[in-house]
Amino acid sequence: MTAGGGAFVRLVSRNSIATLVAVAIIVLLCWWYLVEMAAGMGAVDVGEVMAFRAWTPSYFVMMFVMWTIMMIAMMFPSATPMILLYRQVAIKNHLSHAATGTALFIGGYVVIWMVFSLVATVLQWLLEQWALLSPMMRSQDQVFSGAMLIFAGLYQWSPWKNACLRHCRGPFFFITRHWRSGLDGAFRMGLIHGGYCLGCCCALMALLFVGGVMDLMVIAVIAIVVLLEKLMPGGERLARCLGTAAVVLGGGLVGFSLA
Numbered sequence: 001m002t003a004g005g006g007a008f009v010r011l012v013s014r015n016s017i018a019t020l021v022a023v024a025i026i027v028l029l030c031w032w033y034l035v036e037m038a039a040g041m042g043a044v045d046v047g048e049v050m051a052f053r054a055w056t057p058s059y060f061v062m063m064f065v066m067w068t069i070m071m072i073a074m075m076f077p078s079a080t081p082m083i084l085l086y087r088q089v090a091i092k093n094h095l096s097h098a099a100t101g102t103a104l105f106i107g108g109y110v111v112i113w114m115v116f117s118l119v120a121t122v123l124q125w126l127l128e129q130w131a132l133l134s135p136m137m138r139s140q141d142q143v144f145s146g147a148m149l150i151f152a153g154l155y156q157w158s159p160w161k162n163a164c165l166r167h168c169r170g171p172f173f174f175i176t177r178h179w180r181s182g183l184d185g186a187f188r189m190g191l192i193h194g195g196y197c198l199g200c201c202c203a204l205m206a207l208l209f210v211g212g213v214m215d216l217m218v219i220a221v222i223a224i225v226v227l228l229e230k231l232m233p234g235g236e237r238l239a240r241c242l243g244t245a246a247v248v249l250g251g252g253l254v255g256f257s258l259a
Helices: 003-042 057-093 098-129 141-155 159-169 170-177 182-206 217-232 233-257
Strands: none
Touching: 003 057, 003 217, 057 170, 057 182, 057 217, 057 233, 098 182, 141 159, 141 170, 141 182, 141 233, 159 170, 159 182, 159 233, 170 182, 170 233, 182 217, 217 233
């Protein structure tokens, strides 16, 4: 290896480590926020647990922030390979402001999940109005729970899921098809990648309404499923197997409720 080649490898390694550490800090801070919020909810008295909070503008904003932070905590680990690859390609192509471009790529990705979080917050409000969610932010209707499981399970088998998962599982495939130069291109790439990730995982996120929006175990399980689907060999088969299990479980809940 030439001296220049060795310097490039060291540069890529150094920048990759810095990017990885930055992403890890963001994820850890988000999980810390979720743990603290869940602990705060667990500390309220029984009377408060049994009562719904009034949806004031400040409470709506708090729920929106909670959803956004939760999505970052759940999605950033599986998006890390794509973030690292973008940084490496930017450096290899001698793009100016590679660090800023990486930040903008991440920013575009976050914007997509902020839009989802806004929709999820509105949906949470509606589900409370329809008496489908409990004050602890989990389903209190078995038919609704079963229907959500069936929807999520069928989506796991859909062509939309497969197409989006293919882009999420193949960072090199994504880069070759969607590369955009410049800082504005970095932001647009983040939007595109975020869109594919949303298309891949939106049905799984809907299951938070079934198991509990602030149930840390449910959040962790869904985050692990997302990570395995995107990174492990045979992730597509795992997605379909989980989809089948969700349909069976959902069908059982609906059948039992209507029997």
